[in-house]
Amino acid sequence: MSQAVETNLSAAASGAENARNFLRQYALHIALVVLIILSALISPSFLSGGNVSNMLLQAAPLGIVVIGQAFVILVRGLDLSVASVMATAAVAATSFNGQDTDALLIFVVAIGIGLITGLVNGLLVAKRNVSPFLATLATMIVLQGMRSAWTQGAPSGNVPPFYRILGSDSIYGVPYNLVITGVLAVFFSVLLAKTTFGRKVYITGGNPVTARLLGINADWITITCYVISGGLAALAGLILSGFVGIVDNWVGRGFEIDSIVAAVMGGVALSGGRGTIAGGLVGAAILVVVFNSVLQIGMPIQMQIIIKGLVIVIAAAFYVRRAA
Amino acid sequence: MTAISQRRSGAFVRRNGSQFIVIGLLVLLAITGFIVSDRFATVANIMNILEQSVTLALVSLGQTLTILTGGIDLSVGSMISLASVLLSGITNGDANMVAPAIAIVLALGIFVGLLNAAAVVWLRVHPLIVTLGMGAVLQGITLLYTMGPAGKMPLGFDWLAFGRVLGLPVGAVIAVALFLLTAAFLRYARLGRYIYAIGDDAIGAKLMGLPRTKVLLFVYAFSGFMASLTAIFLVSRFGVGQPYTGANFTLTSITPVVVGGTLLAGGRGGVLGTLLGVYLVSLLNNVLNFMDISSHYQLIVQGLIVIIAVSVYVEKKRTL
Amino acid sequence: MLTISNLSKSFPGVKALSGMQLDVRAGEIHALVGENGAGKSTLTKIIAGVYQPDEGQIEYDGEITHWPSPGAAKAAGVHVIYQEFVLFPHMTVAENIFIGNERRGLLGMVDHGQTRKDAAELLHRLGVEIDPDKRVVELSVADQQMVEIAKAMVHKVRLLILDEPTAVISGHEVELLFQRLQALRADGVAIIYISHRLEEIFEICDRVTVLKDGQFVASRAIADVTRDQLVALMVGRDMSELFPPKATAASGAVVLQAKGVSAAGRVRNASLTLRAGEVTALAGMVGAGRTELALAIFGGLPMTAGSVEIGGKSHSQMSPALSIREGIGLLTEDRKGQGLAMLLDVAANITAADLQTVSRNGFLDRARENEIAREEIASYQIACRGPQNPVVTMSGGNQQKVLVSRWARTCRRVLILDEPTRGVDVGAKAEIYRIMRELAAKGIAVLMISSELPEVVGMADRVVVMREGTISGELTGADITEEQIVRLATQSLAA
Incomplete structure (x- = not known):
């Protein structure tokens, strides 16, 4: 009997419910569009070519980090070490003679640092059962120490021109770094949504016990997610160093928080097993637009931080309500 | 019979093992310090360690309580920054304004903590996210208030940081007294027992009708209060409040807590472990200084200690 | 003592209770039976203030009541022993027994010595040997159940609900439990006893209410019903x-x-x-x-x-x-x-x-x-x-x-x-x-x-x-x- 009732319900609901489901599902995209329209109305210069390309340049490194952060959050984790990895990768970029001949070497060293950090994080979390918060906090601190020990306080040296171009130049008006972000986004979206690996990520995050009973190597899946996050953070660090040009010990500062905020805002659930790369990227876009319009409207730059803080709590509360 | 007593003593070590390890490490460090420098075991150096550990002790005392409930307070760093600039900004060198300014920042700390708890309870958002967001908001407000050092403190205010009572640093005496009081509170007050109960089994606490809202309001208000108190000692030490002065405390306040054996999952641990953790961190930095190891490496060592601590104490929860 | 009428409760995708009724008197042990999924747990949790009913009313002690939280129900003297225990694993047995009802001394401080002493006495009175200083996590499941029962004796209980209390205990311990329940009944406590074991119900209960598929089936005095009749009421159809x-x-x-x-x-x-x-x-x-x-x-x-x-x-x-x-x-x-x-x-x-x-x-x-x-x-x-x-x-x-x-x-x-x-x-x-x-x-x-x-x-x-x-x-x-x-x-x- 209850079956019949339910079937009836689902049939009757299809009309109004579909509209509501649509709104729920695309609330984020709608928010982004509304935000852009509002910003454009309030400040005409918002949609100017210069400002748009500026925003896209800023969005690219954040987007790359968010992709990795999403993987980690999907398996019930959190990666606080991304900013530290970014800064270390940036320091690596200036640690050679600043010529393009070293570009490949820099790439290998930087990405290597990211992958190893991710591996350590993953091993601590999966094999030692350390809480992700503490594991990535600890690697963050260790990396920070190694970095400042290596640079003896302040890094000197130049970012090779290759990375300068990657970080700040455009091709046909599209920033190189955005192209890279786009390629990565597509690649990792496919990995997550269309492969058995991606499915195992969702199952492991959704229910680790079930994953084990299904013969899925949940530890390996978890470790891989942290490695992906580490590697992407290192790449983002290289690109960001090319964008800012000068490297200090704190390139990427705040990216750990921003990437978590963007992912959560984009519907990646901290409880694991739910969310998409696309959602996280929309979250990142909203964050960048909000930051930018704060300045465009003429509010002091400090308001960016305040709004960020409010947005993360509101977004999280929104998803709690939606889940209930 | 033997089996039972073995299991008993096993349980005892499991229960108090973290403290033994920390005390062991403390002794080991003290011996190392003794060997590497003849200036280590001097009264001046010990006073120095005690003075330097005050701020870390105060902020991690508050942090311990939030972690015992299974939560965390990531807004303490920004709270310290905000309270610092407000304290020296409001006082602005006027001795008559010191008391009102202190009252204001302490009240503000409590208020911010209550807001944190309210969001945790009524918005049902995880404390990690709530306090992260609150931290950003407070940092923004701090920077709106001032981008640089704000105001100054009148002469004599540095007594808190450098003064002595009974020949001991004022701050250290206050900190240890607060730790003992809090330990007694956790053990002998009903609210204190409920902090453990809620961290141990949140659903059970709800079914038993324990006052979760009241407990959370209390612990986050306490944490905010301790952050403001930390700011007062920081300002006393530096003479002026600065907008980034608390930034590092958010995460470093967690180190002594977990090193002292309090589990991030909540319900187990205590403030005395945290106090040992504080002295471990301070002694470590001190000894490394004597060994001429730069502060860069000190960070590495601190990170490694966190890794070792959490992977040693961690409880295997995995059932399958 | 407790009269429930026309109570309904739905969860997403399932109607847990509809038109439920129940009448429990002071000084009786009232059995609540039904197959798995009949709605016993949901009913229990509504009485305990964990869930709020969608409709219907609860009359307790002659007054229409509504308990917005487990705390409110507890304050009114309702105590539940859940099948999945409510014990704090890393607190001691003594503390668990008195949680929410702490023994206090000077300045309202928790008196740990008194707590331990009273707990030991209580456990002794119950007839079990459990060290009150042990942490609950170190106890066997049967001992944990006995601690739950001891806990119920501390509170000023007027309505006691037991959900499958004998699932993990046996023989001697069951006897101890029944002695306790009979003593409470003599003191005028209303007891709701949920069990799958029909022989227990015939041994200790006074009346029985049968639930099926979230609905009320019947209430009978135990003396007026046979085992086969009870099974027929529960199943409501030919099992075959x-x-x-x-x-x-x-x-x-x-x-x-x-x-x-x-x-x-x-x-x-x-x-x-x-x-x-x-x-x-x-x-x-x-x-x-x-x-x-x-x-x-x-x-x-x-x-x-x-x-x-x-x-x-x-x-x-x-x-x-x-x-x-x-x-x-x-x-x-x-x-x-x-x-x-x-x-x-x-x-x-x-x-x-x-x-x-x-x-x-x-x-x-x-x-x-x-x-x-x-x-x-x-x-x-x-x-x-x-x-x-x-x-x-x-x-x-x-x-x-x-x-x-x-x-x-x-x-x-x-x-x-x-x-x-x-x-x-x-x-x-x-x-x-x-x-x-x-x-x-x-x-x-x-x-x-x-x-x-x-x-x-x-x-x-x-x-x-x-x-x-x-x-x-x-x-x-x-x-x-x-x-x-x-x-x-x-x-x-x-x-």
């Missing part, structure tokens, strides 16, 4: 209609053999043989080690001794991956905790154990997956909005069918089902029985773990009974009766 006919052909070849398996300290030297085409039931009391044995065979728990023989090979250690490769399926007892990925959709949950058939070179074939999901939804009549419906919004019965379909697709040799009908409605139950029988007819060896005796008797071709971690006996054919099973499950305790 639910069960498909048993296998008629002789049993097939041996498919799986577990030899001398020990695991997790809960299973000792257990051996088990499963044959093709046969439904074998693994019966026994809760805590007898049935679930652990199933997990060890499947590879979810490490075997500390023994071996599992399947497909002509003997393995001293199994793993879930190996089991799935060898065609073994395990439907776990805990649907949400160990079975489903709740946020994923129906399609993903159905294909989770068999990603190979819905993928090529590591890439998922979504079209194929959806096609499979649609077929399964149709063949098992899973009520949902389609393959992309997240399982979290579905009712327990339909979630269970998703799991059954998952394993039915992959198990080529053996399917183990741990309490497959727990918390599902009657329609889904019959459906699950039918599927089990169909799978057996296809030549699969089915192992069903069940605590429901009518289910065991109605379904099993062979019954293996476990007691305290070991196999205590085996029954076939006409020997399969509730009495025989109970005898084997409790043998040493009765002796």
Whole structure:
């Protein structure tokens, strides 16, 4: 009997419910569009070519980090070490003679640092059962120490021109770094949504016990997610160093928080097993637009931080309500 | 019979093992310090360690309580920054304004903590996210208030940081007294027992009708209060409040807590472990200084200690 | 004392209670009976203030009441002993007994000495030897149950609800519990006693209320009803209609053999043989080690001794991956905790154990997956909005069918089902029985773990009974009766 009732319900609901489901599902995209329209109305210069390309340049490194952060959050984790990895990768970029001949070497060293950090994080979390918060906090601190020990306080040296171009130049008006972000986004979206690996990520995050009973190597899946996050953070660090040009010990500062905020805002659930790369990227876009319009409207730059803080709590509360 | 007593003593070590390890490490460090420098075991150096550990002790005392409930307070760093600039900004060198300014920042700390708890309870958002967001908001407000050092403190205010009572640093005496009081509170007050109960089994606490809202309001208000108190000692030490002065405390306040054996999952641990953790961190930095190891490496060592601590104490929860 | 009328409560996808009524008097022990999923737990939680009813009213002590929280109900003198205990594992026994009711001394401070003393006295009065300084996590399950009972004696209880209090205790401890309950009854406390064990109900209760499918069936004085009448009221239909006919052909070849398996300290030297085409039931009391044995065979728990023989090979250690490769399926007892990925959709949950058939070179074939999901939804009549419906919004019965379909697709040799009908409605139950029988007819060896005796008797071709971690006996054919099973499950305790 209850079956019949339910079937009836689902049939009757299809009309109004579909509209509501649509709104729920695309609330984020709608928010982004509304935000852009509002910003454009309030400040005409918002949609100017210069400002748009500026925003896209800023969005690219954040987007790359968010992709990795999403993987980690999907398996019930959190990666606080991304900013530290970014800064270390940036320091690596200036640690050679600043010529393009070293570009490949820099790439290998930087990405290597990211992958190893991710591996350590993953091993601590999966094999030692350390809480992700503490594991990535600890690697963050260790990396920070190694970095400042290596640079003896302040890094000197130049970012090779290759990375300068990657970080700040455009091709046909599209920033190189955005192209890279786009390629990565597509690649990792496919990995997550269309492969058995991606499915195992969702199952492991959704229910680790079930994953084990299904013969899925949940530890390996978890470790891989942290490695992906580490590697992407290192790449983002290289690109960001090319964008800012000068490297200090704190390139990427705040990216750990921003990437978590963007992912959560984009519907990646901290409880694991739910969310998409696309959602996280929309979250990142909203964050960048909000930051930018704060300045465009003429509010002091400090308001960016305040709004960020409010947005993360509101977004999280929104998803709690939606889940209930 | 033997089996039972073995299991008993096993349980005892499991229960108090973290403290033994920390005390062991403390002794080991003290011996190392003794060997590497003849200036280590001097009264001046010990006073120095005690003075330097005050701020870390105060902020991690508050942090311990939030972690015992299974939560965390990531807004303490920004709270310290905000309270610092407000304290020296409001006082602005006027001795008559010191008391009102202190009252204001302490009240503000409590208020911010209550807001944190309210969001945790009524918005049902995880404390990690709530306090992260609150931290950003407070940092923004701090920077709106001032981008640089704000105001100054009148002469004599540095007594808190450098003064002595009974020949001991004022701050250290206050900190240890607060730790003992809090330990007694956790053990002998009903609210204190409920902090453990809620961290141990949140659903059970709800079914038993324990006052979760009241407990959370209390612990986050306490944490905010301790952050403001930390700011007062920081300002006393530096003479002026600065907008980034608390930034590092958010995460470093967690180190002594977990090193002292309090589990991030909540319900187990205590403030005395945290106090040992504080002295471990301070002694470590001190000894490394004597060994001429730069502060860069000190960070590495601190990170490694966190890794070792959490992977040693961690409880295997995995059932399958 | 307590009068409930016209009470209803719904959860997403399922109507848990409708038009419920209950009348409990002071100074009586009132039994609440019904099958799993009849609504006993929901009713309990509403009385305890955990859930709020959608409609209906609760009259307590002559006044219409509404408890917005468990704390409010507790303040009114309502105490519940839940089946899954409410104990704080890292606090001491004494503290657990007095939590919320602390012994206090000077300045309102918690008096730990007094707490310990009173707890020791209380436990002594209860007749059990439990060290009040021990942490609850260090106690046996039976001792934990006794601590729960001691806890109820501290509070100024006016209405006491016990949910399956004897599930994990036996013999002497049950006697102690009954003595306590009789004393409380004499003091004028109203007691609601939920139990599956009808003999207990006839021993200690005064009246009984029967629930079925979330609805009130009848209230009777115990003296006015016989055991058979009570069963008829609970089931409300001829049970035999639910069960498909048993296998008629002789049993097939041996498919799986577990030899001398020990695991997790809960299973000792257990051996088990499963044959093709046969439904074998693994019966026994809760805590007898049935679930652990199933997990060890499947590879979810490490075997500390023994071996599992399947497909002509003997393995001293199994793993879930190996089991799935060898065609073994395990439907776990805990649907949400160990079975489903709740946020994923129906399609993903159905294909989770068999990603190979819905993928090529590591890439998922979504079209194929959806096609499979649609077929399964149709063949098992899973009520949902389609393959992309997240399982979290579905009712327990339909979630269970998703799991059954998952394993039915992959198990080529053996399917183990741990309490497959727990918390599902009657329609889904019959459906699950039918599927089990169909799978057996296809030549699969089915192992069903069940605590429901009518289910065991109605379904099993062979019954293996476990007691305290070991196999205590085996029954076939006409020997399969509730009495025989109970005898084997409790043998040493009765002796």
